[in-house]
Amino acid sequence: MYQALKERVLAANLKLPDYGLVTFTWGNVSEIDRERSVIAIKPSGVEYDVMTVNDIVVLDLNGNIIEGTLNPSSDTPTHLELYRAFPQLGGIVHTHSHFATVWAQAESDIPALGTTHADYFYGDIPCTRLLSKQEIAEQYEKNTGAVIIEEFQRRDLDPLAVPSVVVAGHGPFSWGKNGIDAVHNAVVLEEVASMAIATRTINSGVHIQRELSDKHYLRKHGANAYYGQR
Amino acid sequence: MYQALKERVLAANLKLPDYGLVTFTWGNVSEIDRERSVIAIKPSGVEYDVMTVNDIVVLDLNGNIIEGTLNPSSDTPTHLELYRAFPQLGGIVHTHSHFATVWAQAESDIPALGTTHADYFYGDIPCTRLLSKQEIAEQYEKNTGAVIIEEFQRRDLDPLAVPSVVVAGHGPFSWGKNGIDAVHNAVVLEEVASMAIATRTINSGVHIQRELSDKHYLRKHGANAYYGQR
């Protein structure tokens, strides 16, 4: 019944090792079917090279399993929280990809330093605040979603214009129109995270010009975009 | 009519992923036919693994499409500006290759620190000035070419003796006798950019001796060159 959704989610998950974004099982992709109000997500702790479409777990938006015999990713409550808060999202990916995780561990925003960043992210990529002891002790994964949402609301950010975040002390989440698009953004995030570290090593105070950032974002994503084949 | 030119341009573009210089579609190579006053260039936003010779776009030097049904790279006006200003150039490549882009983001010249650099580049690789708000707002891509030309003229540099530049906040352009030669120089640029970052980490003030730089450049490119099979 959810065969096509599950196949897309499997394919998106298998892109993670292809792009070098995961070690062992450290990542998961989900996709939402907004019409039927269900998500499909990777099972918890299953290796990518043995995963099949039947291992993908389908849940309703309250986290009840609709289809599948395995436990869903332990990060499922974070995905659900984000889908409920941001109706624009069609797919979400969480990894511990190397350089994005470094920024998360440094508890720092990833600064916008060049047009590679600006082509995909409209401004700095936010780092969340730390969770409180209480937020860690109870409903930790749900609260991880809540601090992401809080950060985007506090900064008044459109999640599709800044399609990634780093959770302080933890790692990145990316999203997009669907699962594959979310993974695409996770690849870009990793590359800009890596370049930002090296850039700040050479020139600690640099930041992209606001006008150049606007130009690159808008020539690709704005109303009068002229990048690509349209 | 432009079949051979288009095939050379396709081949040069396909070298970019082979050499690890591009993520997704972030790069483009062009080549000029000076006799017929046309250039051929990669189409905008097309993936390398599905690109065919028929996707390559042929334009005149005013940017009018002569052959091809796709939009040319959005960086085409930069390429055209460089071909018009520098009659020595036969091919141009633009990428967001990792370490060269780091120097662009740092808004810094890539200093000549060793003979690997000197074998290909006669002195530091310049970083352009930032574009003004006005230059970004109108004819941005053409003005990107213009600041490159301005930088080479201000420093009185021969573009074939320093066959690369980094555009501040953006990324590198390289060039050469033809498209493949431009890509070759882009590979060298990336390697020297990477080594320069690590070198400055160990020894922040170091720079190559002028005599050693001259020796290496001239034994390979000078009138009495003796490197290789001649």
Added chain:
Amino acid sequence: MYQALKERVLAANLKLPDYGLVTFTWGNVSEIDRERSVIAIKPSGVEYDVMTVNDIVVLDLNGNIIEGTLNPSSDTPTHLELYRAFPQLGGIVHTHSHFATVWAQAESDIPALGTTHADYFYGDIPCTRLLSKQEIAEQYEKNTGAVIIEEFQRRDLDPLAVPSVVVAGHGPFSWGKNGIDAVHNAVVLEEVASMAIATRTINSGVHIQRELSDKHYLRKHGANAYYGQR
């Protein structure tokens, strides 16, 4: 007689080049059969691509060769010292893997900076003290084991909760329930060692919250663990 043990040890050793943890022959995995009081270990200085099951050496816990015609790894006395002191260990791996060795050379603990670390290691990964001249001169390899044991006892650490160490000036040892599990932990060690270097470059004073570290370790390894398929 020890065929199954030797095959497991061969397979675990061959994982080392697969995971990029070794250059040439710089690594070794052993596994213990507690019932029969024997260990099996890689022979000294033999290349991975020519190693066969018959090359694996079986020894008793006093280091006497029971089976095999080659010299065992020169690090065998370190493995034996650890197996005797820590009855929880089923497998041990020693490598000179790049980033873990960097921390060993820096004579520094690998600080716990994020949940990637906390998912596998309960707190910082210790660096041993330097060996004395005397400890280096006599029974060096046995004393390498002794300083590891001393460090875990001094800090009151459970070796299965912190399944790695870096030996000052030398490199890492990891362990686990068996040889393959030890190699798995060595892969994680290398990844967290690498991320820790880059993290400290951006933010020199950062450390993971204690509560977040506990949460991640315990949701995976605690009595009420809910990560994976249980």
Added chain:
Amino acid sequence: MYQALKERVLAANLKLPDYGLVTFTWGNVSEIDRERSVIAIKPSGVEYDVMTVNDIVVLDLNGNIIEGTLNPSSDTPTHLELYRAFPQLGGIVHTHSHFATVWAQAESDIPALGTTHADYFYGDIPCTRLLSKQEIAEQYEKNTGAVIIEEFQRRDLDPLAVPSVVVAGHGPFSWGKNGIDAVHNAVVLEEVASMAIATRTINSGVHIQRELSDKHYLRKHGANAYYGQR
């Protein structure tokens, strides 16, 4: 007549791209036949993937071509100078391998920071002094050999106990009992050069204990060596 020598030299040269030590044609291996007083070396500027045994050039110790139709590597006079000064050497390799070249560009010795280094190099790997203007202007490649020899004599080093050097502003040379052994040492050099950069980033003042360095070097290379199968 020199077929076996040329085949060994070809094989050793082809190891350079396999080990990731070269970009394009930036490296060369030679081997000497002491009985017949000839060396064989890579031709200048020839790509590795088209090189055949007939391209290898055989020369006498004065640099006269004995066999072969191509120009020998432009670094041939450096190789010859080293073979004449150090009768222990059987093979020599020159590359611009990434991290060793970084130390050359930094004009700094590669400090001995751990046992990986000590297993192969008895103490720091020296960096030569800069060449004078005069030494660069005339017989540059021969003088490159001369400053290497000067450095080893000044420090009273045995070239087989410290089988590599970095030439200031240029890059590394390694050597060994034959061509393949020289390449082996070049791989180790690259790895220890890389680890030393990261180590000094974490702990700027660290150096290996003298006793630990001695122990590791001597257990592998000393009169009573017990590493490997002997």
